[in-house]
Amino acid sequence: MTQISMLRRVAEPALWFVGLLVVWEILVRGFAVPTFILPAPSQFLTQMVVDYQRLAQHGWATTQMILIGFVAGAVPGLILAYLIARFRLAEQILYPVVVFIQGLPKITLAPLLLVWFGFSDFPKILLTALITFFPVLVDAVTGFRSIDKRQYYLSRSMGASWWQTFSKFELPTAAPYIFSGFRITVVVAVTVVIVVEWLNSQTGLGYLVLRAMDSSNTPLLFAILFVGSMIGVALSACVTLAERLLLPWKQA
Amino acid sequence: MNQVSMTSALSTGQTSVAGASITAQAITKTYGEGPAAFHALGPIDLDIKPGEFVSLIGPSGCGKSTTLLLASGLEPLSSGTLEVDGKPLTRPLSEVGIVFQDHLLLDFRTALDNVMLQQEIRGLDKAVIRERADMLFDRLGLKGAQKKYPRQLSGGMRQRVSIARALVHDPSMLLMDEPFGALDAITRTQIRHDLEMLWLETRKTVLFITHSIEEAVGLSDRVLVMSTSPGRIIEEIKIDLPRPRPAHLGEYPEFSAYAEKIYSIFAKLGVYKF
Numbered sequence: 001m002t003q004i005s006m007l008r009r010v011a012e013p014a015l016w017f018v019g020l021l022v023v024w025e026i027l028v029r030g031f032a033v034p035t036f037i038l039p040a041p042s043q044f045l046t047q048m049v050v051d052y053q054r055l056a057q058h059g060w061a062t063t064q065m066i067l068i069g070f071v072a073g074a075v076p077g078l079i080l081a082y083l084i085a086r087f088r089l090a091e092q093i094l095y096p097v098v099v100f101i102q103g104l105p106k107i108t109l110a111p112l113l114l115v116w117f118g119f120s121d122f123p124k125i126l127l128t129a130l131i132t133f134f135p136v137l138v139d140a141v142t143g144f145r146s147i148d149k150r151q152y153y154l155s156r157s158m159g160a161s162w163w164q165t166f167s168k169f170e171l172p173t174a175a176p177y178i179f180s181g182f183r184i185t186v187v188v189a190v191t192v193v194i195v196v197e198w199l200n201s202q203t204g205l206g207y208l209v210l211r212a213m214d215s216s217n218t219p220l221l222f223a224i225l226f227v228g229s230m231i232g233v234a235l236s237a238c239v240t241l242a243e244r245l246l247l248p249w250k251q252a
Numbered sequence: 253m254n255q256v257s258m259t260s261a262l263s264t265g266q267t268s269v270a271g272a273s274i275t276a277q278a279i280t281k282t283y284g285e286g287p288a289a290f291h292a293l294g295p296i297d298l299d300i301k302p303g304e305f306v307s308l309i310g311p312s313g314c315g316k317s318t319t320l321l322l323a324s325g326l327e328p329l330s331s332g333t334l335e336v337d338g339k340p341l342t343r344p345l346s347e348v349g350i351v352f353q354d355h356l357l358l359d360f361r362t363a364l365d366n367v368m369l370q371q372e373i374r375g376l377d378k379a380v381i382r383e384r385a386d387m388l389f390d391r392l393g394l395k396g397a398q399k400k401y402p403r404q405l406s407g408g409m410r411q412r413v414s415i416a417r418a419l420v421h422d423p424s425m426l427l428m429d430e431p432f433g434a435l436d437a438i439t440r441t442q443i444r445h446d447l448e449m450l451w452l453e454t455r456k457t458v459l460f461i462t463h464s465i466e467e468a469v470g471l472s473d474r475v476l477v478m479s480t481s482p483g484r485i486i487e488e489i490k491i492d493l494p495r496p497r498p499a500h501l502g503e504y505p506e507f508s509a510y511a512e513k514i515y516s517i518f519a520k521l522g523v524y525k526f
C-alpha cells in the first residue's frame with residue numbers, strides 16, 4: 001500500500017468524526033440541551049483533560065483485564081479448534097458441549113461468578129475468556145477445515161512431521177480466519193469487562209462509570225465512553241497490524 | 253527459451269542414485285464404503301524397472317491419478333500388493349518428486365518459497381537447493397516469478413512452479429500427473445525435451461500420466477494404455493525410438509505408427525464419438 005492511500009484511510013474517517021462532533025456541538029448549543037442529558041463535545045473533551053489521570057489509570061486497568069481475558073479465552077479456543085477440525089473423535093465429544101455452552105447467555109453468569117469468586121479480577125478474566133473463547137473457536141475451526149485435503153498428500157510425500165504440517169500448512173491456511181475472529185472478539189471484550197466492573201470492582205472504566213453516575217457527572221460518562229471506544233479501536237487496530245505483518249500475502 | 257545443457261540445470265550431478273523399481277500385483281482402489289463405495293481402479297499390475305520411463309494414458313476418469321496416489325503410498329490399496337525397490341510400501345514414499353494434477357501450491361507462499369518448502373521440510377542444505385531452484389526457474393521460463401504469489405501467476409506458470417518443486421530436491425523417482433496439461437504447445441515441446449534430457453542423464457524412474465499421445469510416445473520407454481473406468485491396463489506398447497527425440501516427432505515414420513496404434517485402441521474403447 002502506498003503512503004498516500006494509507007494516509008487517506010486514516011484521514012477520511014477522522015475527518016468525518018470531527019465533522020460529527022462539530023454538528024453535535026452546534027446542535028447542543030443551539031437547542032440549549034441541559035448538560036446532564038447530553039453534554040456538548042467541548043464539555044466532555046474538557047472533562048477528559050481534567051480527569052486525564054483517573055481516565056488513564058482506570059482505562060489501563062480495563063485494558064489489562066481485556067488482554068488477559070482475551071488471551072485466556074483465545075488460546076484454549078485455538079487448541080480446541082485444531083482438535084475439533086482435525087480429529088473426528090474430538091469433534092464428536094467436544095462439539096456438542098461447545099454448542100451447548102455457546103447457547104448460554106454468558107453475561108448472566110456474571111453475578112454467579114461473583115458469588116463463587118468474590119471481589120477479585122478472576123470473574124472479569126473468566127467471563128471475558130468465556131466470551132472470547134467461542135467466536136475464536138468457531139472461526140478457527142472454519143479456518144483449519146478450509147485446508148484442501150490434498151495438501152496433506154503433499155506434506156506426507158515430503159515426509160513432514162506433525163509440527164511441520166501444522167506450522168507450514170495448517171496454521172497459515174487458518175490464520176486469516178483466526179485473525180478475523182480476533183478482530184471482532186477483541187471489541188466485544190471491552191464491553192464485557194466494563195459490565196463486570198459495574199458489578200464488582202475498585203478499578204476500571206466500569207467502576208468509573210458508577211462513580212460518574214453517583215455524582216451525575218454526564219460529561220465524565222461521555223468521556224469514559226470515548227475512552228472505552230478508543231480502547232476498542234486501538235485493540236482492533238493492533239489485530240489488523242499484526243495480521244498485516246504476519247500475513248504479508250494478503251496484501252500482495 | 254535458450255538451449256542450455258540440462259546437466260547444469262536440472263541435476264546436481266553428484267547423486268546419481270539409480271531409480272527405484274515399482275512392482276504392483278492386482279492392485280485395486282475402491283473409494284468410500286457401503287452403498288457409496290465406488291470401484292475406481294483395477295485390478296492392474298505394474299512392473300516398472302529402475303530408471304525406466306513409463307507413461308500411463310487413458311480416458312478421463314479411468315483411474316490414472318488414483319494409480320499415482322497408490323504408487324506413492326498416499327492412498328491405501330483396496331487390494332493387491334505393491335512394492336517399491338522390492339519392499340512393501342507401508343507409508344508414503346518420500347524419496348520422490350510428485351507433480352500433482354492440481355498443482356497444490358500454497359497460496360500463502362511465494363513461488364520460490366513453495367519450491368523451497370522441499371528444502372525446509374526435508375532439512376536439506378539451503379544454499380544448494382536455492383541454487384537448484386534458481387536454475388529450475390530459469391530453465392522452466394519462470395524468471396522473475398520468484399517473489400510472486402500463486403494467484404499472481406498464470407495457470408501455466410503455476411504448473412511450472414509445481415514441476416520445479418517436484419525436481420528441486422533431486423529425487424530418485426518422479427511421479428507426474430499431467431504435468432504439462434496447462435502449458436501452451438511451444439512450452440510443452442520445450443519442457444518435454446528438457447525432461448527427457450534430465451532423465452537421460454540421471455535415469456530416475458518416471459511414472460508419467462498424460463492425455464497426450466504425442467507426449468506419451470515422445471517421452472516413454474513404455475506406454476501403458478488404460479481402459480475406461482474402472483481402469484485396467486489393456487495394452488502395453490514398447491516405444492523403440494532413438495533418444496533424444498526431436499521436437500517434431502513426425503520426423504520418425506515409426507512415430508505415427510505408434511500414435512496410430514494408441515488412437516485405434518481408444519477408438520475401439522469408444523472414447524471417441526464422431
Ligand SMILES: Nc1ncnc2c1ncn2[C@@H]1O[C@H](COP(=O)(O)OP(=O)(O)OP(=O)(O)O)[C@@H](O)[C@H]1O
Nearest residue numbers: 283284290292311312313314315316317318319481
Ligand atoms: N477421493 C475420491 N473419492 C471418491 N471417488 C474418487 C476420489 N478420487 C477419485 N474418485 C473417482 O475415481 C475415478 C478415477 O479418478 P481419477 O482421478 O483417478 O481419474 P483420472 O484417470 O486421473 O481422470 P482425469 O484424466 O480426468 O484426471 C473417478 O470416477 C473419480 O470420480
Ligand SMILES: [Mg+2]
Nearest residue numbers: 316317318353
Ligand atoms: Mg487425473
